[in-house]
Amino acid sequence: MNTKNAVLTTLLLFFITLEVLIALDYESKQKELNQKRVAIYTEINELKSQIGFVGLIDNFKNAILRAEDSLYIDKASENLREATIQLYKIELQGGLILGELKMPATRDMLTAYRERLTLLPSLLDKNTNVRELGRYLSYDDEPSHLEIAAIYQKLSALFASQLSDLLDRSFKLGLLVMVALLLTLVAIIRFFFKKQQAALELSKALNVKMESHEIDMARSQAILLSVMQDVEKEKRQATTLNKKLINKNKQMEQFIYTVSHDLKSPLVTIAAFSQKLQAELVDTLTEKQSYRLNRIIQNADNMELLLADLLDLSRIVQQAITTTNVNVNVVIEQQCLALEEAIGEANARIKVAKNLDPVSANERLLSEVILNLLSNALRYLEPARPLIIEIFTTKTSSATTLHIKDNGIGIDPKYHQLIFDLFERLSTTKGSGVGLTIVKTIMDKHKGRVLIESQLGEGCCVSVKFPNVEQNTNTIAS
Numbered sequence: 362m363n364t365k366n367a368v369l370t371t372l373l374l375f376f377i378t379l380e381v382l383i384a385l386d387y388e389s390k391q392k393e394l395n396q397k398r399v400a401i402y403t404e405i406n407e408l409k410s411q412i413g414f415v416g417l418i419d420n421f422k423n424a425i426l427r428a429e430d431s432l433y434i435d436k437a438s439e440n441l442r443e444a445t446i447q448l449y450k451i452e453l454q455g456g457l458i459l460g461e462l463k464m465p466a467t468r469d470m471l472t473a474y475r476e477r478l479t480l481l482p483s484l485l486d487k488n489t490n491v492r493e494l495g496r497y498l499s500y501d502d503e504p505s506h507l508e509i510a511a512i513y514q515k516l517s518a519l520f521a522s523q524l525s526d527l528l529d530r531s532f533k534l535g536l537l538v539m540v541a542l543l544l545t546l547v548a549i550i551r552f553f554f555k556k557q558q559a560a561l562e563l564s565k566a567l568n569v570k571m572e573s574h575e576i577d578m579a580r581s582q583a584i585l586l587s588v589m590q591d592v593e594k595e596k597r598q599a600t601t602l603n604k605k606l607i608n609k610n611k612q613m614e615q616f617i618y619t620v621s622h623d624l625k626s627p628l629v630t631i632a633a634f635s636q637k638l639q640a641e642l643v644d645t646l647t648e649k650q651s652y653r654l655n656r657i658i659q660n661a662d663n664m665e666l667l668l669a670d671l672l673d674l675s676r677i678v679q680q681a682i683t684t685t686n687v688n689v690n691v692v693i694e695q696q697c698l699a700l701e702e703a704i705g706e707a708n709a710r711i712k713v714a715k716n717l718d719p720v721s722a723n724e725r726l727l728s729e730v731i732l733n734l735l736s737n738a739l740r741y742l743e744p745a746r747p748l749i750i751e752i753f754t755t756k757t758s759s760a761t762t763l764h765i766k767d768n769g770i771g772i773d774p775k776y777h778q779l780i781f782d783l784f785e786r787l788s789t790t791k792g793s794g795v796g797l798t799i800v801k802t803i804m805d806k807h808k809g810r811v812l813i814e815s816q817l818g819e820g821c822c823v824s825v826k827f828p829n830v831e832q833n834t835n836t837i838a839s
Contacts, residue, residue, distance in 0.1 A: 420436040421474060711750045768820040
């Protein structure tokens with residue numbers, strides 16, 4: 362809905378609401394006038410009843426004619442009291458309607474009857490006859506009745522005038538709003554008509570343009586069809602290539618396993634015979650021969666370590682794993698015992714936080730992760746300062762992270778990704794270059810991550826992040 366459309370709709374709703382409000386206001390004020398009229402008419406009728414021939418006047422006459430019965434004097438006195446109250450109400454309410462209302466003739470009549478009611482008992486005590494009583498106590502109350510009738514007519518005329526004015530004002534205002542409403546409706550109809558006309562003209566123009574582009578569309582469809590066929594062909598080729606790559610990867614894994622396994626036996630033989638020769642010829646070897654034999658033994662040991670790591674890597678890649686909630690403190694204690702000699706040689710101090718959070722992992726593979734990370738920390742120490750290794754955990758709702766932090770030589774940030782590649786080493790320190798590759802492979806198997814925070818010369822913190830698993834046991838496919 363655009364701005365103009367919204368404005369017209371708002372005006373329409375406004376005028377409809379205003380028309381309803383005018384009708385409700387007229388009904389409310391009419392009801393109020395009728396209530397006022399009923400109320401004042403009720404008071405006038407009550408006043409007539411109290412002073413009429415069934416009220417004060419009638420009871421006063423009966424009090425004269427039936428002097429032996431004092432009940433009529435009491436009734437007349439009660440009528441006088443009620444009539445005085447009603448007169449006060451009429452003057453008060455009528456004053457609110459007419460601005461000011463005084464009824465002197467009625468008030469004079471009530472005063473005269475009050476005096477006569479006061480005088481009547483003393484006259485009766487003197488045995489005054491009825492004719493003399495009538496002469497002493499007679500009063501012309503016609504002016505009072507005429508005054509009440511005049512007030513009634515005046516109020517009736519005023520109420521009729523007010524109702525007429527209210528109706529006339531409401532009608533005029535309603536008519537004005539109705540005209541405005543009709544004008545708004547006309548404006549809305551014209552607006553939508555113009556909008557529809559514009560839309561129709563635009564549609565015609567678009568149809569003409571579409572007809573003029575039918576040939577181009579047909580050509581574009583042909584080109585698109587050709588492109589889709591090429592994409593489908595590329596997709597089939599990509600699927601075939603992916604299958605080939607998967608097979609190549611499997612072949613490569615099998616090749617690594619086969620080569621590692623088949624080479625391990627001759628390497629063990631070479632190392633064993635070299636050590637035996639060294640022992641048998643210890644007194645006859647020249648210095649150069651001894652150096653060369655040591656190099657053979659050292660390289661055979663390095664190659665054996667490399668093949669063992671490759672076999673471990675191949676085994677980890679191929680197998681499915683089962684995870685449980687592992688007590689990290691127990692695993693660290695076991696690996697520290699396995700590295701007890703290396704820890705002693707490095708004169709390292711290992712600080713393990715108490716009550717490490719358990720992680721959802723395969724316990725054997727977690728042991729390999731910790732063993733590799735501790736071995737790296739021991740291997741890449743800074744000789745100028747005592748080695749301190751800190752181990753602690755942090756936990757969130759989604760993962761538990763094990764941190765192994767050292768104060769060794771550190772790693773330049775530009776190598777943080779490179780060190781996870783196979784055979785990558787950043788120093789000549791003894792090692793196969795497969796350790797961190799194994800760590801990353803194990804974490805990939807756990808759907809986890811390996812994070813490194815390090816600066817050259819400022820130590821290193823390796824964090825392994827394990828997703829939290831609700832079940833106690835979970836199997837992850839290879």
